[in-house]
Amino acid sequence: MNHCLPCDLEGVEPARIVHRDDVWSCEIADGYDVPGWFVLRLRRHAEGWSGPTVEELAEFGPVSQRLSAAIQSAMGATGIYFMSFGENHPHFHFLVVARDADLPAVSRGAAILARRAHGRDLDASLAVGERVRSALAAASI
Numbered sequence: 001m002n003h004c005l006p007c008d009l010e011g012v013e014p015a016r017i018v019h020r021d022d023v024w025s026c027e028i029a030d031g032y033d034v035p036g037w038f039v040l041r042l043r044r045h046a047e048g049w050s051g052p053t054v055e056e057l058a059e060f061g062p063v064s065q066r067l068s069a070a071i072q073s074a075m076g077a078t079g080i081y082f083m084s085f086g087e088n089h090p091h092f093h094f095l096v097v098a099r100d101a102d103l104p105a106v107s108r109g110a111a112i113l114a115r116r117a118h119g120r121d122l123d124a125s126l127a128v129g130e131r132v133r134s135a136l137a138a139a140s141i
Ligand SMILES: [Zn+2]
Pocket: 004, 005, 006, 007, 008, 044, 045, 046, 091
């Protein structure tokens, strides 16, 4: 079995888990712990857009919408990026990144990934994660 970072997130400590249901999970991943950055992933290992089932993908939309709303509510973020490359980690997942209103234009879009080099802060990430978890819980019916 090959090492798979998204699969390994299944075993993270509860403080890193922002959302988890039977199919989808969203966590703060080691190495990507910039405040406002999350990994939304299919819980089972499936690769690329052909990997997930139609049923799994049908749940992706509502989960993503709720997660985006919760992040915006918790952080006051003006934008939420969903990035998926599938190069280093083919497991179906997205890097979900909150974008602040005051982020310089030159750092917007894919350029925001450069923040990983100097913006990691696990404690601040976990604090944001707690606020997002609370916002999700408050929005649940
Ligand atoms: Zn995997």
